[in-house]
Amino acid sequence: MENNGWNEFEIGAMLRTFDGAIEDIAGTRQEDRNYTQNSSFTASVADWRLEKPVFNKDYCIDCQFCWVYCPDISIISRDKKVIGVDMDHCKGCGICVEVCPTNPKSLLMFSEQTDEESAIAGWPTKEDKEK
Amino acid sequence: MLEIRWHSRAGQGAVTGAKGLADVISTTGKHVQAFAFYGSAKRGAAMTAYNRVDEKPILNHEKYMEPDYVFVIDPALVYTSDVTINGKEDTKYIITTHLTTEELVAAQPKLEGKEVYTVDCITIANETIGRAIPNTPMLGAFMKISGMYDIEFFKESMQRVLKKLPQKIVDGNMLAIQRAYDEVK
Amino acid sequence: MAFDKLELNETEVWDGNHAAAQALRQAQVDVVSAYPITPSTAIVEGYAKFKSDNLVEGEFVMVESEHAAMSGCIGAAAAGGRVATATASQGLALMAETLYQASGMRLPIVLNIVNRALAAPLNVNCDHSDMYMVRDSGWIQFDAFNPQEAYDLNLIAFKVAEDHDVRLPVVVNQDGFLTSHTAQGIHPLSDDDAYNFVGEYKPMNDMLDFENPVTHGVQTEEDWHFEHKARQHSDTMNIVPGKIDEVFAEFEKLSGRKYSQLECYNMDDADVAVVCMGTSVETAREVALEMREKGIKAGVVGIRVLRPFPFANIAEVLKDIKAVAALDRSAPGGAAGALFNEIAGALFNTDSKMLLSGYIYGLGGRDLTKKHLVDLYTELQANADAGKLLTQQQQFIGVRGPKLAFL
Ligand code: SF4
Numbered sequence: 001m002e003n004n005g006w007n008e009f010e011i012g013a014m015l016r017t018f019d020g021a022i023e024d025i026a027g028t029r030q031e032d033r034n035y036t037q038n039s040s041f042t043a044s045v046a047d048w049r050l051e052k053p054v055f056n057k058d059y060c061i062d063c064q065f066c067w068v069y070c071p072d073i074s075i076i077s078r079d080k081k082v083i084g085v086d087m088d089h090c091k092g093c094g095i096c097v098e099v100c101p102t103n104p105k106s107l108l109m110f111s112e113q114t115d116e117e118s119a120i121a122g123w124p125t126k127e128d129k130e131k
Numbered sequence: 132m133l134e135i136r137w138h139s140r141a142g143q144g145a146v147t148g149a150k151g152l153a154d155v156i157s158t159t160g161k162h163v164q165a166f167a168f169y170g171s172a173k174r175g176a177a178m179t180a181y182n183r184v185d186e187k188p189i190l191n192h193e194k195y196m197e198p199d200y201v202f203v204i205d206p207a208l209v210y211t212s213d214v215t216i217n218g219k220e221d222t223k224y225i226i227t228t229h230l231t232t233e234e235l236v237a238a239q240p241k242l243e244g245k246e247v248y249t250v251d252c253i254t255i256a257n258e259t260i261g262r263a264i265p266n267t268p269m270l271g272a273f274m275k276i277s278g279m280y281d282i283e284f285f286k287e288s289m290q291r292v293l294k295k296l297p298q299k300i301v302d303g304n305m306l307a308i309q310r311a312y313d314e315v316k
Numbered sequence: 317m318a319f320d321k322l323e324l325n326e327t328e329v330w331d332g333n334h335a336a337a338q339a340l341r342q343a344q345v346d347v348v349s350a351y352p353i354t355p356s357t358a359i360v361e362g363y364a365k366f367k368s369d370n371l372v373e374g375e376f377v378m379v380e381s382e383h384a385a386m387s388g389c390i391g392a393a394a395a396g397g398r399v400a401t402a403t404a405s406q407g408l409a410l411m412a413e414t415l416y417q418a419s420g421m422r423l424p425i426v427l428n429i430v431n432r433a434l435a436a437p438l439n440v441n442c443d444h445s446d447m448y449m450v451r452d453s454g455w456i457q458f459d460a461f462n463p464q465e466a467y468d469l470n471l472i473a474f475k476v477a478e479d480h481d482v483r484l485p486v487v488v489n490q491d492g493f494l495t496s497h498t499a500q501g502i503h504p505l506s507d508d509d510a511y512n513f514v515g516e517y518k519p520m521n522d523m524l525d526f527e528n529p530v531t532h533g534v535q536t537e538e539d540w541h542f543e544h545k546a547r548q549h550s551d552t553m554n555i556v557p558g559k560i561d562e563v564f565a566e567f568e569k570l571s572g573r574k575y576s577q578l579e580c581y582n583m584d585d586a587d588v589a590v591v592c593m594g595t596s597v598e599t600a601r602e603v604a605l606e607m608r609e610k611g612i613k614a615g616v617v618g619i620r621v622l623r624p625f626p627f628a629n630i631a632e633v634l635k636d637i638k639a640v641a642a643l644d645r646s647a648p649g650g651a652a653g654a655l656f657n658e659i660a661g662a663l664f665n666t667d668s669k670m671l672l673s674g675y676i677y678g679l680g681g682r683d684l685t686k687k688h689l690v691d692l693y694t695e696l697q698a699n700a701d702a703g704k705l706l707t708q709q710q711q712f713i714g715v716r717g718p719k720l721a722f723l
């Protein structure tokens with residue numbers, strides 16, 4: 001955010017989410033919304049990550065657990081199908097991996113520098129449940 | 132400036148009486164003030180209420196008062212509190228009691244040499260309103276002693292002040308005012 | 317409209333609490349969120365009664381504490397409604413945190429403080445400890461000296477608070493019991509005149525505007541907090557006084573009753589003057605007139621607007637007065653009284669030769685009698701004649717025991 005002076009902002013401990021009015025907010029996707037600089041949507045927390053989640057659609061059953069539990073709304077889901085992770089807002093907490101119920105998991109944490117292809121190539125196989 | 136001090140017990144209606152009197156007087160173009168000392172007054176505790184009346188706006192907010200009239204609407208207070216405090220030479224006392232004025236002065240020597248009037252507001256209220264609320268009869272007695280307003284005008288005004296009460300209670304109050312007016316000595 | 321109107325008489329005999337409640341009704345307050353405390357209860361109770369009698373269209377929210385009461389007001393004001401409540405003393409103390417939220421969020425809430433002493437010892441009667449406790453909370457603060465003014469200032473408060481250049485909450489102070497429970501003749505406005513004066517509520521950044529979503533009560537830390545507070549102070553100092561004067565003038569046109577940030581009585585040719593607040597202003601006015609009959613040119617200054625403090629006005633009014641007493645109805649806790657300090661600050665760095673002495677009086681409802689004021693004016697005249705203070709700078713009026721003097 002710009003370092004405006006005391007006379008250069010709207011009064012009140014108040015911030016606007018959008019530039020201008022928004023009509024059908026529920027029917028408008030995040031990327032199509034006109035977020036202001038004040039919205040956390042325009043701020044990236046990518047550099048907070050030490051590890052990143054990688055999504056492997058081969059095992060995903062679209063249960064949406066990850067989408068529900070992600071504290072930063074960073075699981076991108078379209079028509080109830082997960083299509084990936086919003087890497088500008090994912091802070092690498094690993095909760096999505098924790099809640100993913102498939103075997104093997106459809107989301108796993110890798111180091112930041114691991115590329116997606118080799119991550120998926122080396123994806124673990126099904127584990128037997130301990131008896 | 133006319134100043135009145137009421138001696139009462141919390142719950143006997145001194146505040147309502149003082150405000151009602153102020154209301155009536157204010158309709159005649161005079162300036163009024165009605166207030167009370169509450170403290171942590173519980174029902175039954177002794178308390179005082181006050182009226183000020185003047186031709187010009189009343190600016191004085193001190194609680195201290197040398198009253199022209201003292202109204203005592205509970206019969207025991209004349210013994211248990213000093214109803215003559217800050218009195219002037221010519222302060223007039225109107226006191227609720229079943230005693231005659233002579234008997235009362237004999238029983239409370241502090242009243243000796245003062246202008247004392249007596250009226251049994253408690254009995255009057257019981258017999259007319261059906262409850263021991265001695266505030267309106269005291270005002271009837273005051274109209275007689277002070278000659279402030281014609282009693283019919285005063286009763287009409289009080290009907291307006293009391294208009295939110297049930298008609299039976301209003302009628303009882305009118306009888307009480309008239310009886311105290313007639314009976315005060 | 318869906319509610320009934322009241323026909324009022326030209327003169328009504330109302331106490332200060334009822335007068336304030338009537339003003340809340342006439343302003344058609346949308347939300348009152350409240351917790352009762354003596355001597356302020358009758359104000360919110362009055363609003364609730366008006367609501368149950370269909371004389372106002374609004375919500376009465378009963379909450380579990382004063383902290384929750386003001387929190388409810390903040391929520392309702394941020395949502396976009398006309399909001400008011402009332403409290404006193406300990407209730408205000410419990411509310412204190414949320415007062416800063418309200419002013420920082422620039423929400424136009426009207427709070428009636430019915431001034432009462434702070435425990436211990438427990439006491440329900442009037443002094444100005446509660447008023448003083450929140451004087452730096454960022455609220456505009458008005459002070460009523462009698463029930464009529466408690467009514468008028470409530471109407472004025474909404475109009476000032478809700479102005480889009482102001483958007484600050486307003487306190488209307490009145491003396492506990494001495495005003496709140498004292499019935500006097502009051503000239504109310506008609507329902508229509510009162511409502512038209514206050515005007516329709518004009519929303520600003522309200523949370524219920526779904527097309528323009530806003531976040532209220534944001535966190536800023538070191539990078540923004542100071543700028544927000546600076547903006548608030550700047551608006552309070554530069555914009556609010558002019559707006560108050562404008563609204564006072566508009567109210568005078570409507571009602572014939574004139575208000576000023578500083579109320580000055582017999583000050584033009586005064587040698588000695590008392591500066592005070594609340595009902596004491598009126599008692600002092602009466603005594604000042606009596607002193608003039610005795611040859612002492614006495615005047616009175618009443619502080620109508622405590623915040624923003626009318627710094628320049630007070631310097632102007634007092635600069636040529638020979639001796640001035642600042643009366644503070646609050647235990648100063650190891651300092652000079654607040655009014656003493658404000659006045660000293662206003663006159664410092666000027667070439668005024670005014671002699672200033674401070675008096676602490678009336679704590680816990682202790683009566684300020686006309687006799688006290690006669691003695692006070694006499695003491696001021698002695699200072700004026702001697703050309704210097706003959707007493708210490710801080711004294712107590714009306715306290716039993718050996719004489720107290722400090723500073
Ligand atoms: S790692 Fe944490 S922040 Fe990132 S997508 Fe998973 S749950 Fe969301």
Ligand code: SF4
Binds near residue numbers: 063066067099106
């Ligand atoms: S929790 Fe796992 S299985 Fe469920 S939607 Fe997310 S990635 Fe797919």
